[in-house]
Amino acid sequence: MSLNMHGVRAIYQFEMNRALRTWMQSIIAPVLSTSLYFIVFGSAIGSRMGDIGGVSYGAYIIPGLLMLSLLSESISNAAFGIYMPKWSGTIYELLSAPVNWVEVLLGYVGAAATKSLTLGLLILLTARLFVPYEVAHPVWMVGFLILTAITFCLFGFIIGLWADSFQKLQVIPLLVITPLTFLGGAFYSINMLPPLWQTVSLFNPVVYLISGLRWAFYGAADVHIAVSTGMTLAFMLACLTVVWWVFKTGHRIRR
Amino acid sequence: MGRGKMPYRGTENARSGEGTLNPGAARPFPYRYKERLPENCRHPTEAQTRAAAHPLPRQHTMTLPPVAVAITDAIVSVRGVSKTYAGGFQALKNVHLDIRRGEIFALLGPNGAGKTTLISVICGMVNASVGTVTADGHDTVRDYRAARATIGLVPQELHTDSFETVWATVNFSRGLFGKAPNPAYIEKILKDLSLWDKKDNKIMALSGGMKRRVLIAKALSHEPKILFLDEPSAGVDVELRHDMWRMVRELREAGTTIILTTHYIEEAEDMADRIGVIRKGELIVVEEKATLMRQLGQKQLALTLQQPLATVPETLAQWPLTLSADGLTLTYSFDAQKDDTGIAELLAALGTEGIHFKDLRSSESSLEDIFVSLVHENKEVTA
Numbered sequence: 180m181s182l183n184m185h186g187v188r189a190i191y192q193f194e195m196n197r198a199l200r201t202w203m204q205s206i207i208a209p210v211l212s213t214s215l216y217f218i219v220f221g222s223a224i225g226s227r228m229g230d231i232g233g234v235s236y237g238a239y240i241i242p243g244l245l246m247l248s249l250l251s252e253s254i255s256n257a258a259f260g261i262y263m264p265k266w267s268g269t270i271y272e273l274l275s276a277p278v279n280w281v282e283v284l285l286g287y288v289g290a291a292a293t294k295s296l297t298l299g300l301l302i303l304l305t306a307r308l309f310v311p312y313e314v315a316h317p318v319w320m321v322g323f324l325i326l327t328a329i330t331f332c333l334f335g336f337i338i339g340l341w342a343d344s345f346q347k348l349q350v351i352p353l354l355v356i357t358p359l360t361f362l363g364g365a366f367y368s369i370n371m372l373p374p375l376w377q378t379v380s381l382f383n384p385v386v387y388l389i390s391g392l393r394w395a396f397y398g399a400a401d402v403h404i405a406v407s408t409g410m411t412l413a414f415m416l417a418c419l420t421v422v423w424w425v426f427k428t429g430h431r432i433r434r
Numbered sequence: 435m436g437r438g439k440m441p442y443r444g445t446e447n448a449r450s451g452e453g454t455l456n457p458g459a460a461r462p463f464p465y466r467y468k469e470r471l472p473e474n475c476r477h478p479t480e481a482q483t484r485a486a487a488h489p490l491p492r493q494h495t496m497t498l499p500p501v502a503v504a505i506t507d508a509i510v511s512v513r514g515v516s517k518t519y520a521g522g523f524q525a526l527k528n529v530h531l532d533i534r535r536g537e538i539f540a541l542l543g544p545n546g547a548g549k550t551t552l553i554s555v556i557c558g559m560v561n562a563s564v565g566t567v568t569a570d571g572h573d574t575v576r577d578y579r580a581a582r583a584t585i586g587l588v589p590q591e592l593h594t595d596s597f598e599t600v601w602a603t604v605n606f607s608r609g610l611f612g613k614a615p616n617p618a619y620i621e622k623i624l625k626d627l628s629l630w631d632k633k634d635n636k637i638m639a640l641s642g643g644m645k646r647r648v649l650i651a652k653a654l655s656h657e658p659k660i661l662f663l664d665e666p667s668a669g670v671d672v673e674l675r676h677d678m679w680r681m682v683r684e685l686r687e688a689g690t691t692i693i694l695t696t697h698y699i700e701e702a703e704d705m706a707d708r709i710g711v712i713r714k715g716e717l718i719v720v721e722e723k724a725t726l727m728r729q730l731g732q733k734q735l736a737l738t739l740q741q742p743l744a745t746v747p748e749t750l751a752q753w754p755l756t757l758s759a760d761g762l763t764l765t766y767s768f769d770a771q772k773d774d775t776g777i778a779e780l781l782a783a784l785g786t787e788g789i790h791f792k793d794l795r796s797s798e799s800s801l802e803d804i805f806v807s808l809v810h811e812n813k814e815v816t817a
Contacts, residue, residue, distance in 0.1 A: 183579070189609025193598075200597060268593030272652070275557040275587050276610045277579040429561055 182285075186278040190286025191293075194260050198294045205256070206298060213248050213302045216240070217309040220366065225310070231368055234397050237310035241303075242392040243365025246327070249299050250360060250385070253328050254352045256291035257335030262342055280426035284336070291332040292325070299324055312396065319404070320395035326411050327388055333418035340425055359385040364393075369401045384410060508532035508568075509660055509691045510556060515565030517551055517715075525551040527715040529565070533660075538682065538692040540702035540723075542805055543712035549695040550590060552712065553662050557587050570659055583612055586658030590665040590695075592645045596638035600629055603637060604651045611656035623651045626681060643674040650678070654685075661685060663694040667701060679705055699805055703727075711805060727804065735766040735777060737784070738793040747787055753780050764791070 198205045221237030228236040264270035273283065306312065314320050342348045363369075363385030369377050380386050381402075391407025394400035400407070424430070510533035517526040525548045533539050543549050554560035556567050558574055558581070567574040572581035595603050604620050624630045627647040632640060637648060646666065653661060663682070667675050675698075682692055682705065696702055702709060702723075709726050711719040719726065742761030753776060756765045768775045784791070 183612045185609045185612050185614060189606050192609075193595075193602075193606050196602065197597075267595065268589075268591055269595055271559055271587070271589050271593055272607060272610060274559040275582060275585065277582040277612050278610065279579075 183278050183282050187282050187285045191290045194290030209248050209252055209298055210301050210305055213244055214305050216244050217306050221310040232399050238312040240366055241306050241312055242396050243389045245299055245302055246389045246392055247360045247365055248302055249295055250331050250356050251352050252298050253295040253331035254335035256294050257288055257332040258339035258348050260287045260291055261336055261339035262348055288332040288336055292328040295328045314396050315398040316395045323391050323395050330411055330415040337421050359383050364389050507535050509535040509570055511568045513566045515555055515562045518563045525715050529717050536689055536691055537707040538686055538705050539708050540706035541695045541710045547712045548715040549712055550664055553664050557585055558582055584659045586653035587662045588649045588653045588666055594637045594645050598637055599634050600648055601633040604655050607652040608655040613656045623654050627651050643670045646670050660691045665695055667696055667698050732767055733796055733798045735796045737764045737791040740790045740792050750783055
């Protein structure tokens with residue numbers, strides 16, 4: 180069956196226009212807040228801290244901060260993207276249109292991933308202004324960023340389908356993702372923790388994401404890159420399965 | 435044979451209701467308007483008031499028209515559709531309906547009757563619990579792409595993307611329905627709907643009537659063969675309503691099939707080719723508008739008397755007569771379908787009684803009268 184590419188393009192364009200309309204909120208604000216981390220923890224405090232694994236502290240925290248922004252923006256963008264039509268009632272058009280779940284995902288998740296990746300690249304460029312860093316495996320870095328962005332946009336899409344209030348939209352990013360990122364080695368190596376907490380940290384899925392990206396930057400990480408990639412792919416497949424099931428059954432979208 | 439398995443058997447048995455797809459709906463239809471008015475109805479509608487003022491005799495009965503007659507060239511075909519929501523509420527009950535290609539079909543029913551649910555099932559927004567729907571020959575579940583591409587929907591509520599411009603949102607709809615961009619066509623729609631000078635305005639800046647036009651433009655953007663208008667007149671001013679109905683007629687002339695629900699029954703009376711009445715999820719009547727009005731409509735003969743009467747003489751008891759409060763108007767309600775309306779005998783009897791009149795006029799039921807009577811009749815039956 181051929182794809183309804185006009186439909187995909189329409190959704191994608193609609194979502195990108197929404198981001199451009201709110202560029203201060205969707206682009207400037209996250210870049211600025213992440214830059215503040217670079218200034219405070221990278222330039223100011225980082226200069227007084229020792230290297231970790233041969234990498235300066237300012238540079239060491241770049242993958243973690245990049246991942247923090249990427250995760251929260253991917254989830255928020257995709258969640259808002261599908262929640263807004265539900266909230267405003269315009270989802271009637273999507274439900275009555277000749278589009279399938281793959282096309283809906285390509286439009287919404289594609290646009291959300293584009294936005295969060297653009298943001299990630301802007302953050303990387305901004306970090307350069309405050310902290311010197313090198314990227315050991317640039318292709319892996321880009322690939323891992325794309326994989327993570329798509330995976331967490333899918334996760335955000337599920338949250339948007341599930342949420343029936345603006346509060347619920349914010350619950351997962353604020354109460355789950357942010358703490359997991361801070362405790363997932365964004366500012367430290369989990370090898371610096373006592374053995375018990377190292378083991379506990381391995382149950383934190385964000386550890387694998389930060390570790391994978393850190394390996395792409397500096398060639399060394401807490402967890403092997405294959406494990407990080409495998410865990411991320413597994414989570415993406417789980418999200419795809421949930422979205423497929425939601426569209427198949429109409430759960431929370433089609434009465 | 436169970437009701438749910440009743441096959442379509444053509445039109446030959448339709449008059450009696452036997453063999454129709456909703457056989458239970460065809461039954462004697464006693465006209466007892468006065469008794470059918472709700473007891474707690476403090477503000478009866480004009481139709482209810484009229485109906486109450488002209489009660490028909492208890493012995494006057496008529497068979498309802500058939501509910502469903504399968505149409506060979508139906509553009510929309512609903513077969514045995516039932517819908518029970520998660521909470522257990524059954525919104526549709528074994529609905530069978532065929533919509534003819536190129537017609538204007540009006541679906542009437544009180545609030546909560548199932549009109550919007552039926553439209554939502556056809557358009558794919560609500561999953562039917564049982565039954566099938568085809569649009570232009572395509573099953574709306576198995577072949578949903580082809581089916582949905584033929585349908586345009588104007589929803590009841592003003593659901594719009596407030597921050598989008600008119601131009602962007604209408605083009606979005608066209609793309610969503612799988613059509614390549616066609617700025618010239620979108621321009622024509624916007625001009626037809628008097629939206630062209632608003633094309634760069636954000637929707638949030640538009641009035642309610644203008645937003646309604648935008649929804650119509652969106653529904654038409656992909657050149658649908660079937661257009662659903664769910665309460666399109668709700669909250670719009672007279673000018674827009676007239677513009678809208680002019681456009682609906684033009685669309686019909688261009689070959690588009692229109693299915694509308696409305697609370698403005700005079701619009702259905704004015705516009706529709708056929709009428710369907712739905713109540714509590716059951717389609718109780720589907721009929722040509724003219725036939726429906728002829729079959730179910732009743733006429734009244736009002737005689738303005740020269741001298742007031744205190745009461746109707748007992749010698750005139752065989753005619754269903756009502757006397758106005760001032761005793762100057764005598765109203766006779768009769769079935770216009772009958773060969774013998776009884777008018778001649780009544781007038782002769784009046785002469786015999788020495789009751790003279792100076793004026794007489796006849797009137798017939800409006801669609802609203804019929805609608806009210808149908809709905810209340812079925813309330814009685816189901817009570």
